[in-house]
Amino acid sequence: MRQPMFNTLLIANRGEIACRIIRTARDMGITSVAVYSDTDRDAPHVPLADRAVALGGSRPADSYLDSDKLLAAAKTSGAQAVHPGYGFLAENADFAAACEQAGLCFIGPSAAAIAAMGSKSSAKALMAEAGVPLVPGYHGAAQDNASLRTAAEQIGYPLLLKASAGGGGKGMKVVNASSELDDALDSAKREAQSAFADAQLLVEKYLQQPRHIEVQILADQYGNCCYLHDRDCSIQRRHQKVLEEAPAPGLSDALRQHMGQAAVRAARAIDYVGAGTVEFLLDSDGQFYFMEMNTRLQVEHPVTEAITGLDLVAWQVRIAAGEPFPLQQADIPCRGHAMEVRLYAEDPQQDFLPASGELHLYQEPSSGPGRRVDSGVVEGDSISPWYDPMLAKLIAHGDNREQARLRLLAMLDETAVGGLKSNLLLLKRILTEPAFAAAELDTGFIPRHSEQLLTPLPELDESFWAHAASALLDSLPPDVRDEDPNSPWSARSSWQMGLPAQTDLHVQQGEQQTRACFTLAELPPAGHYYRRGERVYLPWQGDWLAVHMVDPLASRTHAQTVGDLSAPMNASMVRVLVQAGDSVVAGQALLVLEAMKMEHSLRAPVDGVVSAILCQEGDLINQGQTLISLDEHANAASEHATD
Known part of the structure; x- marks a missing residue:
């Protein structure tokens, strides 16, 4: 490899992507500099880097979105380049330009390319000129509600409102009828302004049961631009991806080639350099339409890395350093199949409400062939409300789709999350849903199968309480009152001379409480569990539930007023x-x-x-x-x- 033009890299991001970039920099012999907010002072990416600089603040606007603070951190640390990761300022043309003006190498496309795709409205105009098919819609400058209503009536319902300046589901609303439009417009504008400091919207026809297909591209500074195959990202909630796989199942070779060539045309239309993603909607009739281009690395890039064997982060750095990409389109490998799930701190039973609080229990699956975990948290971390609630990405790679699916399911079975709500059970249910196994995919998959995917856990039965009692007893330390730990008098098993061994426990799980009275012979084996403080976490129907012993005579706090x-x-x-x-x-x-x-x-x-x-x-x-x-x-x- 050519010696890079820089030896110190500042990572202007957090979480699992910051950890990934830091490790890649280390492998390339580049010194890494992490930045962190007040909330993230103990985050895993901070000690992982060679150096770390405090940004202060907790809100994104006061830390990772403050370009002045980031540039000052680069200057203080002696960094010669900045990697924006994804999210935050990764697609901010002003930040890219400010880096260039400060003499820093921005690991990504030029400010002009980011600006060209930063506005979905102008991007669609460019794509029309480049011959890339578009979804019917309104991308105009007039943004008052009256103009948007007129456009909506012309397009017809249902329709989709989208933030012009960004993605990730922020500022995105489905409107099914005219009566819903005004409230949806106001809410979408607020979300767009908050997330991207730009309230401009576009209005598009809402396609029924489309698939979300995206194409990874990589372009160097010498005109070589290749597409690195495709991904299916149709499994979504709240317009945000939950599961991704590569290559997209069920596409003909001709369709793959047409979509890949359209993605390359989109990149060439803006003189794109670096790693990027062109996203399409694939209708049920086989027609595909340009959605947007993400001028950055995507969260789901590991599935592309798995099937191509290419390290996209390393190639981002190499291309920024002036190294040519050595492969031509026909040389891009495609080996097997890969799947990725996003493990989120959220409550699927409450419309995927983000969860914040302490991560009391966090266990990742073991490593092995075809297994990869990208995470940015450790057990005991506090999950903040200020940032994306993703805990980790679990990636499986196999010779075919079914092997990858089963391998990923096994990884989820080894994963444990406790202390706050997560989507762990939902991910398992998706992978075991027959329609998913049959690759019957579209963006309405989760709502359509909600009865199977989002059904609450069944009522706790006697079997659960028996296992809970067994695990609680098994997890207790020996009684220190007797010097001999092998003495029966040291055991917490209620052993009695000449009488049946009987135990009486009051066990609580959530709001439910039961009295378990049994002899030792009646108790099942403790099985697999984790003890954290006074609580024991044990598996139940695919999820992890916390139980603890309670004193029935202790006073209880009053529940809040019914209507509060x-x-x-x-x-x-x-x-x-x-x-x-x-x-x-x-x-x-x-x-x-x-x-x-x-x-x-x-x-x-x-x-x-x-x-x-x-x-x-x-x-x-x-x-x-x-x-x-x-x-x-x-x-x-x-x-x-x-x-």
Whole structure:
């Protein structure tokens, strides 16, 4: 390899991608410099790097999105290049230009190329000129609601609102009818402004049951541009990807070639250099349409690395250093099949609400052939509401799709997450769903199979409580009252001279509690479990549940008032939709929170009257904080009658 033009690289990102870039830099003999926010001072990427620079702040706007702080960190550390990773400023043309002006090598395309694709509206105009097919829609400059409504009526429903300046599901709303449009426009604009500092939207026809196919491209500084095959990213929730695989199953060789050539035309239209991704929607009739081009590395790049054997991060660095890409299109290998799942801290049962808090339990699967884990967390970390809730990516590679699927399922079976909600069970259910095994894929897969994928766990039965009791007893340390640890008097098994050995435990899981009374002979083997503090985590129906022993005589804290509405996570308050004294019905939206750059509506749990509003727009909200108090209608009517 040619000696790079730089020897010190600043990584302007966090999480698993920062860890990945740092390791690649180490393998290439390049000194790495990490940056971190106040929230991330103990994050895994910080000690992994050769040097680390504090940015301060917790919110992205005060840390990883502050270009001045990043440039100052590069100057202080003596870095000669900046790798933006993905997310944050990775697709910010102003940041790329500022790096260039500061004499730094930006590991990515030029500022001009980023700007060309940074606006979805202008990007679509460029793609039309390049002969890349487009979804019918409105990409104009007029952004008032009246103009957008006129465009929507011309396009027809259902339609899709999208943030012009970014992706990742932020600012994206499906609108099924005219009556939904105004609220959807307001919410989409707020999300777009918050995530990308640009509220501009585009409006497109919403395709029914399309597949989301993307093509990885790699272009050097000497005109060589290749497509590195395709990926299927159709398994999504809230317009964000959950599972990706390469190559996309079921495509004809001709279709693959046409999509790949269209991706190369898109890249050449903006003189693209580096790694990038061109995303398409594939309709059920076999027609494909340009969605957008991501002018950066994608989260799902490991599946492409698995089937091609190419290290995309290393090639990003080499191309930025002026090295030519040595392969031509016909030379790009495609070996086997690869799948990746994104392990998120979120609650699939609550519309995929992001979860924040302490990661009490975190165990990754073992390593081995065809197995890879990219993670940016360790057990004991605090998961912040300010950043994407992804914990890790699990990647499996096999000779064929079925081998990759089974290998990935085995990896998930070895994974354990506890202390906060995760999508671990959902991922297992997706991989075992017969329609997925048969590669019957489209972007509506999760909603269409929600009954199988999102059904709550079955009610805890006697078998569960017996295993819980067994694990709790097995996990207890020997009684220190006896000097001989082998003495029966040291055991916690309730052994009694001349009487049956009987144990009486009060065990709690979540809100459920039971009294388990049994003899030792009745207890099943403890099985697999993890003890963390007073809690024991044990597997149940594909998930991990925490149990602990309780004192039935101890006083219990009172539950919150039935009608109270509490914050399910740390967040900021965007909108208060009601006033004190308003009558509301169960399911009515009362508040809008923002966490991890997405808006979440909180709804009334019961019919009632708003008795107090305990927050205001702009407030920073803590998880568990009571936001609104409700009097149920029956109680409210009784009080008014007394008056």
